[in-house]
Amino acid sequence: MLADFYPHFTKKDFLNIEKSAGKIAKNRAEDYQKTMYSYKKLSREKQLSKVNFYLNQLLPQYDDVMQKQEDYWATPKEFLIAGYGDCEDYVIIKYFSLLKLGFDKKKLFLTTVNEKYIGGYHMVLSYFEKKGKSPLILDNLSFRILNLETRKDLQADTFINEHGVYKIDKNNKLIKVQNYSPKFQDLLRKVKKDN
Known part of the structure; x- marks a missing residue:
């Protein structure tokens, strides 16, 4: 299954990234791959915390600046190569990183x-650790992972x-409420091409 190893970079990928986007982008992709590998043996709780902290260090940037369009969902590879993204991009890379570490996609x-409090749309990653419990929230605006009930600032x-x-x-x-999300299906198609 694609999600079991995506995003994964080969030596050839690293060379191509360096050619097209420069050494910093290549180093960022290499560091990501090594870091995710180093998290494999950690507990689920530590993996959540480390993935959230590590990826929150990438810089935020709105889609209309980066992609010249609003609400663009970048693949994890696009995000890592650019080094910038908005809330959806953080959520998407965290989603695929946790799948890569063996989390259940359901x-x-x-x-x-x-x-x-601020007003406006935002996106976070929810992890339903236990059925019937409030999901844990991974947010690019917070290094702390709290459950949704505790996050009084968010209305899901x-x-x-x-x-x-x-x-x-x-x-x-x-x-x-819907059988599928068109944007999520588009993302999955891009990820398949990206691989």
Whole structure:
């Protein structure tokens, strides 16, 4: 399965990245690959924390600046090569990094939220560690991983993965509202090409 090793870079990939995007981009991709490999034997809790912390160090940049379009979902490889991204890009690379480390994709969701205090749309990664419990939130705006109930600043809207689009009820049960997300399916197609 693609997600078991993606994103993965070969020596040839590193040479191509250096040619097209420079040595810093190549070094960033190499460092990512070594770092994810070093997390393989850690506990699930440590893996979540380390992945969130490590990837939050990449620089934020809005899509309209980077991609000349709004709401562009970059693949993890695109994000690593650029070294910049917006909230969706952090969520996507965290999603694939956790899959690479063996997390169950049925428990991971790209989650659209409204920021209650600042106002506006944001995206985070939700991890449903236990059924019926509030999901843990990995957020590029926070190095701390807290559950959604604790994150009073966020109002969850939709939870997205390859199985569909969901809403959450007061008992932390997911209710399917769409069979698939067109944007997520487009992302999966780009990831396949990217590989």
